[in-house]
Structures are given as C-alpha cells and as structure tokens.
Amino acid sequence: MENITDFEALDKHLKECGKPFKDALVDYYRVLGEQLGFTVRIDASIIEYGINLGKVNLIWLEPKILFSCEFGSLEEILKHLWRIVEYNPEKAVLLLSSGSSCKPEEVGKLVEQSKILKELRERFVVLDVSEKKVVYPRD
Numbered sequence: 001m002e003n004i005t006d007f008e009a010l011d012k013h014l015k016e017c018g019k020p021f022k023d024a025l026v027d028y029y030r031v032l033g034e035q036l037g038f039t040v041r042i043d044a045s046i047i048e049y050g051i052n053l054g055k056v057n058l059i060w061l062e063p064k065i066l067f068s069c070e071f072g073s074l075e076e077i078l079k080h081l082w083r084i085v086e087y088n089p090e091k092a093v094l095l096l097s098s099g100s101s102c103k104p105e106e107v108g109k110l111v112e113q114s115k116i117l118k119e120l121r122e123r124f125v126v127l128d129v130s131e132k133k134v135v136y137p138r139d
Helices: 007-017 021-035 074-087 104-113 118-123
Strands: 040-048 051-060 065-069 091-096 124-128 133-136
Touching: 007 021, 021 040, 021 051, 021 065, 021 091, 040 074, 051 074, 065 074, 074 091, 074 104, 091 104, 091 118, 104 124, 104 133, 118 124
Parallel strands: 065 091, 091 124
Antiparallel strands: 040 051, 051 065, 124 133
C-alpha cells in the first residue's frame, strides 16, 4: 500500500492538523484508513489468551493492519513488537523518528535479523517519519 508511505500527504497533515506530533501522526493514518473505507480503532487493546497485552496506537480492521508509534527507547519498542507478534497482523507499520531514542535504523535491523520475527518479517514496514523514508524493508 503505497499510500502508507505518502510522506508528502503525511507532512501536509502534520502541519495542518494542529495536534501534537504523535497525535497528528496517528490521526493521519486514522483518516487515511477511513478514506480507504476501513474500520479503524484507535488505542485498541490487544487481548490474547484472555490477557490484555496492552494497547496499540491504531488498527485498520479489515486488512488487519496495525500501526505502532514509539519515540522512546528500544526497550519500549520491544513491548510493541511483542503485541505485534501476538496479534499477527497482515501488516505492521512502525512509525518511528530518527530524532528519538528509538532509532528506526536499529529497529529495521532488529526486524531483519531477529529470530523471533523471522516468520513475520515480510509483514513489517518501518518508517522514519522525521526523515520521511522507509527504513525497512530496504530496496
């Protein structure tokens, strides 16, 4: 889905939205999902085995695409990765910023080389939203 990586439209939304950066980022993908006709859930809880594993920022339900936005440490992204593995989406889009503690390049390398993520590797997209580039998969 090339519209997920439409950085020009994303940048325009971030400037015009008037919300804090992270909220505007999630809002962009919420609006995009709704425009595409998908059922969208914000701050959705991932519940598996009768256990609430925590919330994710956004899910498009019909194509089962999960969006996770994290600007904290690599340790924080590991929590998101666990939820992603358990939810088993068709696509997992990690929205990261090279200006934060959680470096997109490092996360891309983790996705590419992790034994745990091996089966889901082709489903991941890692975006650096501050540099406006796709970090993973690499061309």
